[in-house]
Amino acid sequence: MCAMARPRKPLLSRERIVETAGALVDAEGLAALSTRRLAAELGVSGPSLYNHFRTKDEILDAIADAVSAKIDLSMFAEDDGRDWRTALHDWAVSYRAALADHPHIVPVLAQGPGRRPAGLKVADAVFGAMVRAGWPPAQATSIGALMRYFITGSALGSFARGFVDDETAYDPADYPHLGRAHLLAEHRQKVDEGAFETGLTALLDGLRLQYEALPARPRTSHSSATAEA
Template identity: 35%
Template sequence: MTDGGLDSIWLSERRAAPARQPGLTRAQIVGEAVAMLDAEGLPALSMRKLAARLDVAPMSLYWHVPTKDALLELALDAVSGEIELPPEDGDWVDRLRRIAHGLRDTVRAHPWIATLYGVMLNAGPEAMRVYDAFVGALEDSPLPREEIAPMAGVLNNFIYGFIVNEMKWRQRVAAHGASMAEFNADVAGKFAAAYGDRYPRINRYLGLGDAADPDDQFDYGLARILRGTAAEDPD
């Protein structure tokens, strides 16, 4: 993956599209790429392997997708289309909560997405559809307009930061061959064995199962942020 700043298929200068190879579409390519990413993960994706899955010559893909990075951007936007947005006339808190859970559920369904956050510029039409609804819900909150962008940043950092950390932890749990509860209990036991009573305040909370459950953690953090957002005077 390149590190090209704003070098994005969505923001590139529009040019006349080259002639397309009959019988193959960009949608087919992106759909198969998503299926491959879901099944084998990001490291396994290559244009050659993807072409083999589609039973076409590798070079034929480039008639529709200029680069592998562009393909990843297209795949990232395609899965953003799975997020169902709440009606805009609903309660703003409920709308934000549903969008946040939609984002998290999408990453859990497609774990490879977490690797692309902060690397790919997620600026496709499906992603922008979600962001626009996200900002629209904040505009209906009690916050003054000048605080909409900062609060959007706070929520964005919480949601995506939580998701990336969660997916890395889930990968570690899966490699351990245990359930989340079993793995967390094992970590707590090893911590206690290594440090004994040296850190009594931490020891008081190590064995709390709910505190280690990702669903409970996400709901708690999101609720606390939204509760603060709902206050008419954030100061």
């Protein structure tokens, strides 16, 4: 009896669709993703995608959630031991690193978690940790929102890449303080990471001052207020 031949291509699955779509977005940007292009990349017919995703937007949501799943949340565990400021710092660094690896999906992530499971776990972890630390629920919500604005905003573009690598572009007669601006692009990573760390430190220091001004209140492990991250 002859053994059944193996299929020439791997069976289609949600995981394979998301992985292929994510690689396409990483390489060419959001505009490159269409169901027709994705089906061609997968070697399947377009309608077969609809067995797993109803729309292109659902695929984008899944890509975004896969990126959210890469964000480290261990610092928010109740037994981790880090104080709230250190936890926020370490989480922000992990969050930005995940976005830096997938910059083209940032506009989708910036819209918020919606119904995405991994994104909601991020929001829940941040909010819960802040409330446990003693932040009032409303302020814990604001902190989650503030951190998302700052981190996703920092990942939407590069300050250093905003200047061209041409010293003749910045005439001292017109721009007396930009004589070395053409060197920024060459040092993009150092400039952008340094700016992120400077902003993050300033933000967290400001939050610490607000925290120290809070009236004494008991720490709690849960709250029903709205979370946002």
